[in-house]
Amino acid sequence: MAAEVDLNPVVLVRVSSKRHREVKLIECPFCRKKHTHGIPPGVEGPDIGHRVAHCATADLPLALRHVSRGYHLRLESRSILI
Numbered sequence: 512m513a514a515e516v517d518l519n520p521v522v523l524v525r526v527s528s529k530r531h532r533e534v535k536l537i538e539c540p541f542c543r544k545k546h547t548h549g550i551p552p553g554v555e556g557p558d559i560g561h562r563v564a565h566c567a568t569a570d571l572p573l574a575l576r577h578v579s580r581g582y583h584l585r586l587e588s589r590s591i592l593i
């Protein structure tokens with residue numbers, strides 16, 4: 512039996528621009544880079560919502576490449592949006 516892979520983990524983010532309402536991942540669980548995502552108006556955190564990961568799926572096992580990867584963004588405790 513294949514190991515379970517969490518395709519939508521919760522990841523911590525920090526505010527990268529309050530003016531542009533953007534947050535940056537502390538570390539992408541799939542590629543280990545720091546992707547930036549926008550925050551819709553009205554969302555104040557700590558739960559920012561689900562996003563599709565910016566990174567390609569080429570590094571995934573072949574059987575998982577058809578699955579779009581994403582994550583649930585959560586502000587780390589010391590980040591504030593306003």
Ligand SMILES: [Zn+2]
Binds near residue numbers: 542
């Ligand atoms: Zn990534």
